[in-house]
Amino acid sequence: MELRYYISFILLTLIFTLLLYYGILWNLIVSFTNYSPLNPRIEIIGFKGFNDLILDEEFRGSLLRTLVWAAVLVILGNMLGITIASLIFQLESPRIRNLFTTVFMYPVALSMVVVAIAWRWLFDHVKGVNVILNQVGLPEVAWLQGGNAFWSLVLVSVWVYAGFIAMLYLAMFYNIDRTLIESAIVDGANTLQIMTRIVIPNSKQGFIVSTVFLTLFAIQMFDLPYSMLFYNPFTETIVVYIHKKFVAQYFYIASAAAIVVIAISAFLVIPYAMLGIKRWVLRR
């Protein structure tokens, strides 16, 4: 395809994509200046923004919280995803398989605000699941109090994404050469052995993809903590921190923190995008 045709075909996408890159560049530039709508004279302040950021205990807390969130979401999301996928993989009937996929997947089709409302009330001290815990004689849990709130929200995020991760693994499972599994059955292997020795080890790519995605979801976590608990210091993620600083018009701090987020994501995403290209090129 000639270049002039090529450019006219991709023009609109190109404009929108460049707008997004302009956003990255803007953050980079602003993080080195004292830019603010309240500020008549814009000056270059060098690394002061990043320096202030590192010294800000609230920033360090929110960064750490985001990283812990990512780690736990990756571990639990993969574990639960593999479990659900392995169980669904055993089912013969495509109808029942579809039914369970829908049940486990539906949270990703919901707004996080809706998820937050449902769980906010299940976590309610008086009107939530504590009522059930009481009835079966278990101790009550202060789900949303203090530091507990963080772990409760992490669990909710696992609940949201586990079905999606299960689908990624299921796609991998169905890609595995059936003859491998059949010959293992002939050799007398049981279901558990087939899953743990053949199917799951052959789905390494599912693990890479899930890990990249779950980490990105954790880095972007905003809707869930914000719409359930607003600016709660115990559930403040890095994006909530950026939003808060932006609303308070501390632009250089918000931008410096944005650059940190962009750097972390780029570190994950660029190798992943390159890998995707290689795969497409190999296919053709």
Place this chain on the structure above:
Amino acid sequence: MEFKELLILMALSLLALLWVFPAYTVFMGSLKSLDDVIGSPSFTPPREVDLTTLFKVLNDMREPLVNTLIVTIPVALLATFVGSLTAYAVYRRFDRVSDITIVLIAVSTYIPYQVLLIPFINIIKGIERYLDLTLFDTLPGLALGLATYYTPMASLLMTIFITVIPKDYIESALVDGAGEFKIFRRVVLPLLGPGLVSTFIFILILSWNNFFIPLILTRGYDKHVALKIFSYVGQSGTLYNEMFAAALIGSIPPLVLFILLGRYFIRGLLALGTGGVR
């Protein structure tokens, strides 16, 4: 064999209860009357079904529901169409230039969009000054914000979906002397059907559920349904029936789409995840 299958079904059903329970809670809670809400746990069924809350909230949500429809359907259509144009160009070009294009698009899609929205307001303000129109806190402005983020994503999805079309088809059309636009319209678009539907459904659900973009680009709660649902968190205090009713009403469109056309939505998710492995 039979026993094993039964055991697996039981394990799955127990696990599925955890997934059904919150949806059940929201549904039951939205059917409760005021007296019922004050005295009962959030997840119990109503003593008697009371539809007044649902109707009251539905009436209250009419404007944001209509606004969200007006904004998200054109955005999803535009993103899908523009995405298919890009996908075709990338597929036809197939060299370093198209590789770079795709990496640029992919990276911008996966970078957290929240941090790019602050400068986006600057862009919007710039356009406002230059063209002498209002975009901030308007539906076109919101649509522009959503389109900026979702068009590259739709392009990425379509680039993956287009690979199912055999190159011979396009080449034989070229031999027949058809131009690029004609090939795209007559040969490629008809073959892209399922990919177009997947991308459209995917972007429609995502933009319906998006909370951050309307939060930044509009004021008040009436321009987008997610904002409206959020407004009930603050104003209803401990009256969970109203919150649940708002959550239920706002979720019905994406949920119905997901259940009816779920395989298309899943295909979109998997394409983004596995990058066209299947």
